[in-house]
Amino acid sequence: MVPTSFYVFLAALLFTIGAVTVLVRRNTLIIYMGIELMLNAANLAFVAFARQFGDVAGQLFVFFVITVAAAEVAVGLALIVTIFHTKHSVDIDAISDLKG
Amino acid sequence: MSLMLLFMLMGAVALAAAMGLLLARNAVYAALFLVLNMLALAVLFLSLGAPFLAMVQITVYAGAVMVLFLFVVMLLGAEVLPEEGGPIPWQKPLAFVLGGVLIGSLSWLIFVEATGMGRILPPPADYASPQELAMHLFQRYLLPFEVTSVLLLVAMLGALVMVQVERRRRARQQESQGS
Numbered sequence: 349m350v351p352t353s354f355y356v357f358l359a360a361l362l363f364t365i366g367a368v369t370v371l372v373r374r375n376t377l378i379i380y381m382g383i384e385l386m387l388n389a390a391n392l393a394f395v396a397f398a399r400q401f402g403d404v405a406g407q408l409f410v411f412f413v414i415t416v417a418a419a420e421v422a423v424g425l426a427l428i429v430t431i432f433h434t435k436h437s438v439d440i441d442a443i444s445d446l447k448g
Numbered sequence: 449m450s451l452m453l454l455f456m457l458m459g460a461v462a463l464a465a466a467m468g469l470l471l472a473r474n475a476v477y478a479a480l481f482l483v484l485n486m487l488a489l490a491v492l493f494l495s496l497g498a499p500f501l502a503m504v505q506i507t508v509y510a511g512a513v514m515v516l517f518l519f520v521v522m523l524l525g526a527e528v529l530p531e532e533g534g535p536i537p538w539q540k541p542l543a544f545v546l547g548g549v550l551i552g553s554l555s556w557l558i559f560v561e562a563t564g565m566g567r568i569l570p571p572p573a574d575y576a577s578p579q580e581l582a583m584h585l586f587q588r589y590l591l592p593f594e595v596t597s598v599l600l601l602v603a604m605l606g607a608l609v610m611v612q613v614e615r616r617r618r619a620r621q622q623e624s625q626g627s
Contacts, residue, residue, distance in 0.1 A: 350455045352565040353558050355496070358459045360554040362485075364547050365466040371543035375529045377475050377521055381482050384513070385466055388489055391505075399496040400566045404576045407498050408589055411581075414508055415596045419603035421513050425520045426607035430614050438526040441535060 355396035362389035376428050376438045380421070387417050451570060454495050462488040474528055475521045479514055486510040497571025500578045 362385060369382030391410045398406025428438060435442045465488060468481035486509045493502040521527060558565075574580070585593055 349449075350452050350568045352568055353562070354455060354459075355492075355568065356565070357555060357558050358455075358462065358492075360551060360558060361463060362466050364551040364554070365463075365470055367550060368543055368547035369470045371546065372470070372540055375475055375526070377517065377524075377526070378469070378472075378478050381469055381478055381517065384482060384509075385469060385485065388486060388509070391501075392489055392492060395493055395496045395498050395501060396568065398498070398576075399568055399571065402575070404581055404584055405588075407501055407576055407581060408585055410498075410501055411504065411585070412592060412596055414504060415600065418508060418513055419599050421516060422603045422607045423610075425516060426610045429520060429524065430610050432524050432526070433614055433618070438524060439529055444535075 352396055352400045356393050359389045359393040359396070362386075362392065374440050376431075376440050376443075379440060380424055380428070384417065384421070387413060451495060451568070455492070458488045458491045458495075461485075462492070476518065476527050479517050479521060482517075483510050483514050486514070496568065497575045500576065500581055 366382045366385030366389060369385065370379050373379055373382065391413055394406045394410045394413070398404060398410075431443060432438055462485050465481045465485035469478050469485065472478040472481055486505060490502040490505040490510070493499075493505060
């Protein structure tokens with residue numbers, strides 16, 4: 349028997365770590381991993397609330413979140429590869445100009 | 449009681465793996481820490497009565513998505529970057545302060561404001577079986593399901609087009625250099 353708030357607090361901690369990863373790191377790939385961590389934290393909160401209310405709708409939302417995250421990773425990594433071919437770097441500071 | 453023990457153990461593993469992702473210098477290590485984090489979350493999903501989601505988490509997230517990440521990291525050969533310096537010197541301290549503010553306000557919200565949250569009990573045997581999930585998915589959520597399939601198709605085409613445009617551009621460059 350675990351209070352639901354513990355699960356939600358764990359999700360909040362993981363979300364914060366993911367957000368700080370996005371803010372602190374300069375490797376674009378690791379920033380992407382931080383975004384994945386935030387999505388995972390939200391999924392944990394969804395599943396915890398789905399269990400508390402005994403409703404599987406929360407679990408279906410997690411299903412959709414995982415699908416959208418997969419699509420996001422496919423497009424994002426293609427973008428990173430394309431940027432790498434022009435800039436020869438995955439440093440987020442290299443992508444700081446709006447020239448074509 | 450055993451549920452509490454499992455939660456503490458897997459929560460500690462998930463938090464340690466997340467900190468590893470935040471602090472790892474090498475992008476390959478960061479990806480492997482994220483895989484560990486996802487596996488710990490899959491065990492937590494099992495304890496919350498979501499066996500199907502736990503398996504999807506392992507196959508789709510820890511399997512497919514992270515393999516894609518590792519492929520790109522190794523393909524680009526960009527594992528380690530110099531993390532010191534940068535154009536804004538106060539960015540990192542500010543980021544940690546903002547993270548502290550975020551977790552502070554979230555925990556105030558969870559533990560002080562929303563005290564009415566219930567408790568997680570061991571799930572009944574027939575809760576959220578794959579059959580039950582499928583019944584809901586293909587009846588109430590049929591339209592979102594179809595929309596996500598279109599979204600996946602568009603994402604696949606987008607990724608292909610982006611790589612294709614780049615290849616054509618480089619072929620043109622080589623032609624103009626050759627002539």
